[in-house]
Amino acid sequence: MTHVAIAVPTFRRPDQLRTLLTSLAAQMDAPPMTIVIADNDRQRSEGVATAEAMAAAGYIHAIDAFVVETPGLCHARNALVDHALAVRGVTHVAMLDDDQWVAPDWLARLLASHRAYGADMTGAPVRYQFDGPPPHWNDALFVFQAERRDDGPTDMLFSLTSAIADRALWDSTPAPWFDTRLNQIGGEDLDLYTRWAAAGRRFGWTNTTEVFESVPADRTSLRWAWRRVWRVGNTDTIVAWNRAGAARRGVLVLRTLAMTGAALLLWPLSALSTQRRLTATGRVIRQFGRIAGLTGHGFKEYGG
Known part of the structure; x- marks a missing residue:
């Protein structure tokens, strides 16, 4: 039986995390899922508080929310994978960020494409949503452009978010999965994908569904x-x-x-x-x- 762990790192974005969790609760034709949340803020822990409040209010999915004491995105992601693999019966792991939300058919369509391609991991596009009009430079730079490629098997993926992988892929990769040398500079997803590609792992891509990501005003300069x-x-x-x-x-x-x-x-x-x-x-x-x-x-x- 399919059971998906949705892994989400968070840091001081309680309102956006709530939006993401609400969109996951509205998934149609989706298999059982457990939402795994790593809060990388040991001082305020707003992500854990948000998740616990939604769980107490009768949230439809199981939630495992915890604090990662050591600062850094790679530490949070490694803890997420560790907790996701500990979920009883989990067969797949999907990654999202706390400033994103998903279409109602996101997981069902992503899983269907993943199975059809026979891939180890399958990704889908992220659509960026601005508070106002897009910045004047948006069409000229790749920063907030959704990735474009054909449906089907692909040589490489470049982002963890809006992607789903077989549990076996993570099980076969020695921990720590994310290189902590990249903790503060990013690129941890590309590093992991580069290792997987070198090991002959198979990637897929689907345009049948999408993830949305909020772009705050301070990122439009x-x-x-x-x-x-x-x-x-x-x-x-x-x-x-x-x-x-x-x-x-x-x-x-x-x-x-x-x-x-x-x-x-x-x-x-x-x-x-x-x-x-x-x-x-x-x-x-x-x-x-x-x-x-x-x-x-x-x-x-x-x-x-």
Whole structure:
């Protein structure tokens, strides 16, 4: 019998967590599920309080909410997997973030596609929702663009959220599943997927359902977007460097320098179009993040 553990890390977002839990309670044609919540705030623990209040009010699904004392996203995710695998009878683990909510058919359709593809893990798109109009740079940069790819088997996934995996995939991966060296800089999902891909694990993708994610006003400034673009390039390179041998590291250095040179050479050609200029500038900034990654410097986006 199918039983899904929904794993959610949370940090000081009680209202958004409540929205997510409400959307999970409204799932149609879904199998039994247990919601596993790791609250990474030992001082206020608002996530645990929210989950306990909803459970006391008769929440439809079982909830396992607990505090992770050690700060850091990787510590929270590792604790989530540990608790999810301890759920009696669990067959699958799905990941969501506390600022997301799901379509009513999310789990049923995600599971159906996962089974049809015979994948070890299957993902679906995340649609970003703004409080007001999207920022003027949104079409030019990838930051808040839903991932686009065809339905079916795929070579790689890039995000844990809106993805479901067989329990066996986690069982066959030695703990800790998430590299704590990436605790404050991110990229822990890409690192894990890179290891799984190297081990021959199979990924799938479906556009039949979706997850929604709230974008707060403080993330709609161009300055914030440039910082995120830089961080993505940075963590991509750090993950690749950590998993590469000496020869591959040499190739990574040469490739990064060549791509940076190309981005700088093409940058002036975008001057006549605002959208092209934004895209080209983002490409350059991402490459500078990659170069910083080669030196071992990481931006601590999750340092708080």
